[in-house]
Amino acid sequence: MAENSVPFTDIVRGLPASVPFVGPEAIERARGKSFRARIGANESAFGVSPRAASAMEFALGRLSWYADPEAHDLREALAAHHGVEMAAVCIGAGIDELLGVVVRMTVEPGRPVVTSLGAYPTFNYHVTGYGGRLETVPYKNDREDLAGLLEAVHRLRAPLVFLANPDNPMGSWHEADAVQTLIDALPPDCLLVLDEAYIEFAPEGTAPAIDSSDTRVLRMRTFSKAHGMAGARIGYCIGHPSLIGGLNKIRNHFGVNRVAQAGALASLGDGDFIAGVIAEVEAGRRDYAALAERLGLAALPSATNFVAIDVGSGERARAILEALAEDGVFVRMPAVAPLDRCIRVTVGTAEERAIFAEAFAQVLERVPN
């Protein structure tokens, strides 16, 4: 049968082949060797809570059973943790999956969707994949431009707008008041996806109070970062029960695995462990800032588990990335100017940071300014 007879929808037929990220494993395969420091995907270097580890090992013993599609116990705990009703919480296989469901829920083909130029590519992937039209607002001083996002929402009558706070890939952040001001100014028929994947690493006062009575905001949280469970694939969102009801009409109900649910529940109860991770990450950020200064560069302030280091230009950043990879060190960089004058380095273990420090210093000597 001829390939052109495949009954793709018009949207799918028109899409380019693309992926949000090429994984480090694919880069390793292409290079024929493993990375010695994997500090490019903002994965936690500090493992999982011992309680989560035990819970997950135990869950392996009943892996023949499907997980609870309602994730009742975890949602109950999350609701209590955040002071909201259970009906305001929805679980997904990471924020990535939830972003896809939210876009599907709100974006008719051809409708405009607002995000920042250079912000999280997986959101863009889903918008494009559902036939939405991306409208990108440039960053301002390496932060997402709240006023610019709001202006675009009103101008385009966009049903959906994305904001990560703290931001990825720059590590910058806005204070809660500024974000709340944005929220308050949203039209009633616009939904803000507020991606707070890195919120645990941010200063007090970064997250606005959670208000599940407002139908205009979905808060996205994850167990992939501070909780160290990226490989388990579990995240959640909090919002008005009518929003969660919409997600429940279309989401893949049996999509979140049993090990992840058990681990997340246990990890949520281990605040001491998370506090320890946060302290380690703060120490790592200071390390990178000091390293950058020693090397005559600037590290951007960060409220996340990674640090953007300004190396002057996109061209230079790309050359540095390439040279670091050649030397077995995996880091990433923002995709577009002017953000791409930085490389983005995840806080690794002390050992990984030492590997990076040495490799980076050597690479900088080789790569022209």
Place this chain on the structure above:
Amino acid sequence: MAENSVPFTDIVRGLPASVPFVGPEAIERARGKSFRARIGANESAFGVSPRAASAMEFALGRLSWYADPEAHDLREALAAHHGVEMAAVCIGAGIDELLGVVVRMTVEPGRPVVTSLGAYPTFNYHVTGYGGRLETVPYKNDREDLAGLLEAVHRLRAPLVFLANPDNPMGSWHEADAVQTLIDALPPDCLLVLDEAYIEFAPEGTAPAIDSSDTRVLRMRTFSKAHGMAGARIGYCIGHPSLIGGLNKIRNHFGVNRVAQAGALASLGDGDFIAGVIAEVEAGRRDYAALAERLGLAALPSATNFVAIDVGSGERARAILEALAEDGVFVRMPAVAPLDRCIRVTVGTAEERAIFAEAFAQVLERVPN
């Protein structure tokens, strides 16, 4: 903000609140007590391969890392296992997730999609969820009606048709030749989703040869049944690389977790374990058939890990299900007539089968004919 201002798409706004299945945990919560035999969701009673268990425990040690979004090692092994190219294999978080992506890939809103009346509800859930129009073909002699499905495809010019072989919920099956005849008669612009979740339990000669040069078929396989990994959420599909390319344009690339990928790879290599599971399931099916006969009922022939037992009418089946649940035994039943004259009982362990045998005999005495 008023709920009616939420920017749902027209499709989502028009959808009823529904779930494909209410999980056994939700039934337990409603009843306020646990089931003593969970033999209703066609989960394996025979655990996972010891090799898979070791691999998964090991994978827990690196859970802070995202899994390979290309699932390279597993896809390579699956391609070798099935004698196809890697580009013909796509991994998903269970067949459920893949069904959603396939529907999204092929079904424009309003287009007809063909399936059997009473077949897998999750497929229907996705079709409705993407705005497709379900056209259902009645079963014929408790088997999906291949000629009827084909007739409907041609009559409606449907882009998508679903067939489970072996079938769920009846456990019936068609021989490979009959399925291949259906495939050969499909229009070039129709895609058959051939769901083979239970294929390991079927007689030799049930699965047509896999032909990834045919753009009209996607074969769905899972690690949830014979491999005992339902809670891990991992399945795959095999088809023409142009079909897989379409899925790759829109799927959630980081959706399959690290533990599942490691376990699946190990389990695929443990043919002896799977052979043992199949033998156990065959013994269990014989048990149920003998039990039904003792009780004056007929068990339908099954090529799966469950058995449909004919209790005479839908009304009686519902009453039996209710009484069994009250007695701590979880089984399910088909949703529509005439299939709903059966209850559907998963092959449990010998102990679970004994619990069922005793409870079922007692319930039959109480529930009128």
